[in-house]
């Protein structure tokens with residue numbers, strides 16, 4: 001499959017192309033799937049970092065559609081990783097629902113980057129949902145001993161069984177059902193966060209929900225931090 005004008009632009013930006021091969025697929029819940037891959041040389045060429053994501057090319061009616069997905073448990077020695085899909089109507093979810101061992105899919109690596117602050121912050125605050133859960137899990141892992149509060153917006157009763165990798169000793173998980181297009185989540189974080197931040201210079205805030213919710217949450221978090229450009233990472237993961 002050609003990748004159209006988007007693929008041409010990514011080539012100009014020095015995007016690197018890889019082909020992944022499916023080795024296994026598991027339906028974690030009715031709305032969440034994990035697909036395992038061999039990496040086509042990706043990890044040896046690029047290394048790994050927390051929240052690392054790739055631009056995967058899905059095809060519908062012969063046309064390419066690029067969607068971002070986060071690497072789960074990348075293993076550079078074995079050359080393997082998984083992707084986890086929050087399932088909803090869409091070209092990516094349709095592909096994941098029917099993925100079988102031996103299937104292949106193209107991806108381009110361009111734009112992903114994340115550096116864990118050094119020294120680690122005293123507190124980590126994370127706001128995400130099923131789409132950003134793979135990134136959230138890698139982030140909690142990368143921030144090691146840092147105590148964290150995680151707000152996870154849920155959309156389905158089965159989200160109770162999402163693979164959230166929290167450690168009850170250092171992480172507090174607050175599940176928030178999605179209501180009014182994310183407004184309930186914004187309200188809960190807005191009212192709780194100011195009281196939770198102990199030191200405006202020692203907190204790190206990471207937000208990845210839908211684009212509208214992410215923008216609103218970032219606006220509330222920014223004034224609570226001494227150096228928001230260093231202490232706040234906010235990226236909309238999907239368009240409502």
Ligand SMILES: Cc1cc2nc3c(=O)[nH]c(=O)nc-3n(C[C@H](O)[C@H](O)[C@H](O)COP(=O)(O)OP(=O)(O)OC[C@H]3O[C@@H](n4cnc5c(N)ncnc54)[C@H](O)[C@@H]3O)c2cc1C
Nearest residue numbers: 068069070084085086088090091092093131237238239240
């Ligand atoms: C850096 C980055 C990393 C990402 N990593 C992951 C990942 O690891 N796993 C993952 O599942 N997603 C991830 N996403 C989000 C994913 O790229 C989007 O959800 C994408 O729109 C899915 O494409 P689609 O073809 O399934 O649906 P689309 O064709 O884009 O949209 C179809 C319909 O579904 C709705 N929709 C799209 N996404 C969601 C959602 N999450 N929940 C509810 N409704 C939705 C849209 O509003 C639209 O109405 C990531 C996004 C970014 C920016």
